[in-house]
Amino acid sequence: MSRAARAVWIAALLGAAGLAADGWRTEPDPRVLDHYRRDIRELQALDARIDGQVMQSRQALVAHYDGIVQTMTDTNTVLARLERVEDLEGPADRERVVSGLGALRASLAEKAALVESFKSENAILRNSVRYFPIAAKRLRDELAASPETQRLAADVNDVLVSVLELNETPSSEEAWSRAQSSIDTLSVLVVPLGMEEDFEVVLRHAQTVVDRGVRVDAMTADILAVPSASDAVAVDTALERAMRDAYRRADHRKIVLFVTLLGAVVGLSVDIILRLRRSAAQERKATARLAEANEILVREKERERELLELKSRFISMTSHEFRTPLAVILSSTELLEAYGERWTPAKRADHFARIKDATAGMEQMLDSILVIGKSDSGKLEYNPVRLDLARWTHHLVDAFRPTLTKSHSLEASIDAALAEACVDEKLLNHIVTNLLSNAVKYSPAGGVVRFAVKRDGDRAVFVVTDDGIGIPAQDQPMLFDSFHRCSNVGHIRGTGLGLAVVKRAIEAHRGELHLASDVGRGTTFTVSIPLGALHELVE
Amino acid sequence: MSHGLAIFVATALVACNGEGATETADVNLLETAQTRAVSIDDPIEPIPLRVEVDARKRALGERLFRDPILSPDGAVACTTCHDLANGGDDGRTKSDIVGRTPALVNTPSIFNAAFNFRLHWGGGYDELAAQLKVPIESPRVMATSFDEVLSRLRTRPDYRDAFAGIYPEGITQRSFTDAIVEFERSLVTPNAAFDRWLRGEADALTEREKEGYSIFKSHGCISCHQGVNVGGNMFQKLGVMREFFEERGTVTEADLGRYNVTKRDEDRHVFRVPSLRNVAVTGPYFHDGSAETLEEAVQIMSVYQLGRPLDDDQVDAIVAFLRTLTGRYEGGTRP
Incomplete structure (x- = not known):
């Protein structure tokens, strides 16, 4: 999953969760509805209490109206509380409750008005109920006291009894008509003077x-x-229905929210797992790359170490190899300056020769270093020229022979069929001269150096064989490294550059070098160089 | 069925079954029953000894109640008509403030007004807070408006501080009303001699006063004047047994009483039954202030409401009882 896709996906989930939560919030809170229901229950109780208090007042069981007043006040308080139905969000619920409350309010108002009238009328009734027997009894007793009015006393007693009976059985039509009739009878009787008011x-x-x-x-x-x-x-x-709906909707919202959250959790978990797996793979790859890089680093460090070693070897070697001839030149020059005029010509010539040898050795060494350096940096110049190889070899051998001391001999075998070749004369000179001088240098006195040049197909083969000290097997892999000198060279002087130059010169000719050596018995170098470069040259 | 009334009726029936010889005994039973019926009644409750109010609001309310800053001319305070040192009313037939239209009805006492189930003679207001706009806006009283009153109060740093110390919203109609109502709720007069007698102090009433209470009940006054305020918990027509207004003459709009509120015919001449608390110090009496003395008022009530006159001795006894309804305003001088 891309980062953008994940962001969109999380935003969608959050949005869904937000909507669900918002829906949840705007839903009627069942607890609020519960309050309403508690209020309506309280209102029902108060309503019933009013009925009870009205009946008690009718029956004179309660002595004052403060109780009714309090109940009415409480009813209005609860009703006012109930009428704040703004908490009910569902339009259907709200409408049902509001219309129900409207009807309830109307009937409670009707009841309140009736109760007020009841209080007034009941007060008057009670006054008369209380006072009527007193007044009637007093009048009756007064009438009964006099023989002329005894008849009237009976009529008053009729009224007294019938009215009290009516009070006992108020719904009885018969009791009502008897009471009314006794009143009517009494009201038309002739009243004794002075008793009209009574x-x-x-x-x-x-x-x-x-x-x-x-x-x-x-x-x-x-x-x-x-x-x-x-x-x-x-x-x-x-309210109950609204509450049930609210609970159901709340449950539904809860499920939606739960599922949304579950989806979010699952999705995020999957995402995390995938990312973990991906990162594990990446880690493995990275580890591999790291190992690789480490290996390279180790190799480079090794190479660096080798280079450092080479450098230090070069410095120590060159400083030594240059200092020695310089010292020779310096001492011979000083001697010649100081004693030259007194020395014999032979002795002077000897010192001049030393100077020349030392200079030549230095020149050769510098030349070798240049060849190696250029070769290592890929800048070794390869300048092939047409060359009569047999003739060239003859000249070289002739030039080399004078350098041999009497203790060594050189046997040269040059194949006349070599004819012309296309080679770099300078480099070829390096190859052959180095191999021959090495053969001489590392051979004991009286040793024979055999040098053979022949043609092998389109290649020229140079073979140099000596009966010298040989090259130990352990030195052979490093034989062509610069400044490397074999472990068995002893005090034989050398720079360790000759064979390095040979190898590079052969490589420049795309030739090959073979080595066969036995320590203490001798060494054979076989160099094979293609002649065929000729046609390249022609072209 | 009521114990009292049941026994009373049963006894009466027994009395009627027997003739002649048994009559006297039955009448005795009847009297016993009636005594019993009265004695199970506790028609009057004592005024509570303490009313819970917020002291700071009450103090601010009292300051406002006494301050003529409420009126635009600085001449009228609530106490102009509701003299707290003098029964909580103005002692006049109808208030007649200089520079104001004369009032149409007698000023009811502010004391114990919180115990009335409705306010004003016609019972047009359920609550003290709701009725406050009448004295504020009426041309017969303050002749101002809430906005003007509040503006005047806001010019006064002392009021600004006092309100701000209690109400975060400062001086508003709500906070103004709340403070005054809190004070009015504290205007109760407990510990009247009669209340102390009700609470068991046997010698708080004299025999004459007890006799008066007895007549008050037996004669029927108690039918309407009951409850904690000895009235103030119901409506009643003035002139139940005889036409009061026909005999008094010159019926005015103010005489229509509750009709002015409901416009229902049956509410003509219907008034909130006034409280008899402190009645001895709150004359003249009735909505029109037509009765100068208590004796006069008791006799008028007896004739027009109960349908029977009282003799002077009975009136005197009832008045003696009514004088025991004078309580003590704890927050000030005795009313």
Whole structure:
């Protein structure tokens, strides 16, 4: 997965989670609904309490209206609390609850108005219920005390009894008509002078008990009939439904959120695993590369070490090899300056010869170093020229012979069929001269050096054989390294450059070199150089 | 069924079954039953000894209540009509503040107003906070507006500091109302002699006062004047047993009472039953201030509301009882 793709993917997951969480937040909180339901339950309880208090007041079980007032106040408080339904987000829920609350509010208002009327009417009724028997009894007793008014006392007693009976059985039509009829009877009787007011009071309160009793009972029934209880149940049901829906939706949201989060977790885990696997592979590769690099580094370090060694060997060798001839030149020159005029010509010539030898040796050494240096840096010049190889070899041997001391001899065998070759004369000179001088140098006195040149197909083969000290096997791999000198050279002087030059010169000719040597018995170098470069030259 | 009433009715029935000889005994039973019916009633509750209020808000509310800065001319404070040293009202038939339209109704006492189930004669307000706009805005009282009152208060650093110390929002209609209502809620008068008697202090009332209370109950006053405020928890028509207004004459809009609030015909001449707390020091009486003395008021009530006159001795006894309803305002002088 690319970084961009992963970012998009994570953003999408976060967005989904955000939406789910947002949905969750805007859902009605079941706890809020629970509060509403608790309120509606409280309202139901208060509503029932009002009914109870109204009935108790009707039956004079409670002495004052403070209880009803408190219940009404509490009802309004809870109703006001309930009417803050803004917490309900679902439009359907809200509509159901709001309309249910509207109906409930209306029925509670209706009930409140009825209760207020009830309180007023019931107060009047109770006043009369309380006072009527007192007034009626007093009047009856007063009438009964006098023989002229005893008949009236019976009528007053009729009213007293029938009205009290009515109060006992308020719903009885029969009791009502008997009470009303006794009142009617009493009201048309001729009242003794001075007692009009007493009769009026008794009749007024009797009529109040009859009328208001019916009215207050009707009001009580009306209050109980107000559908506030069922309205409250409807709201409760709507709330319950809303709550159930809210819980279900909340559960749904929870599942969505859970699945989203699960997806995010799984996705991220997979991503992490893949990345871990990828990085493991990369690590393996990196380790391999590291090992490789390390190896290279080790090799380079080794090479560097070799180069350093070579450099130090070169410095020590050259300083030694140059100092020696320089010392010879210096001493011979000083001697010649100091004693030259007194020395014999032979002795002077000897010292001049030493100087010349030392100079020549230095020149040769510098020449070798230049060849090796150029060859190592790929700048060795290869300048092939047409050359009569047999003739050239004859000249070389003739030139070499004078350098031989009397203790060595050279046997040369030059194939006349060599004819012409195309070679670098200077480099070829290096090859042959070095091989011949080495053969002489490392051979004991009286040794014979055999030099053969022949043609082998399109190649010229030079073979130099000596009966010298030989080359130990352990030195042979390093034989052509610069400044390397074999372990058995002893005090034989040398620079360790000759064979290095030979090898590079042969390589310049794309020739080959073979070595056969036995320590203490002698060495044979076989150099094979192609002649065929001739046609290249022609072209 | 009520114990009292049940026994009372049952006894009456028994009395009616028997004739002649048993009558006197039955009537005795009837009286016992009636006594019982009255005695199970505890129609009046004592005023609570303590009301929980926020002392700082109450103090600020009292300052505002007493400060004429509320009125644009700086002449009228709440205490102009609700004299806390004098029963919590103004002692007038109807208030008549200089420079204001005369009032239409008698000023009710501010004391114990918090215990009334509705406020004002017509019961147009449920809460102290809601009714506050009437004295503020009425041309008969402050004749101003909340905005003006609040602006005036905001010019006063002392008020700014006092409000800021209590209300983070500073001087607003809400905080202003809250402080005044908090003070008004503290305006209660506990420890009236009658309350102390109710709480068991047997000699807090004289025999005459107890007799008055007894008549107050038996005569029927208690039907409406009950509860902690001895009234103030229901509506009643003025003129239940006789037409009060016909006999008084010249009916004004103010006489319509609750009708002015509800516009329902059955609410004509219906008023909130006034509290009788501190009634001895809050005359004149009734919505129109038509009764100068307690005796006069008791007799009018007895005739028009209860449908029977009281003799002078009974009135005197009831008045003696009513005088025991005068309590003590703990936050100030005795009203």
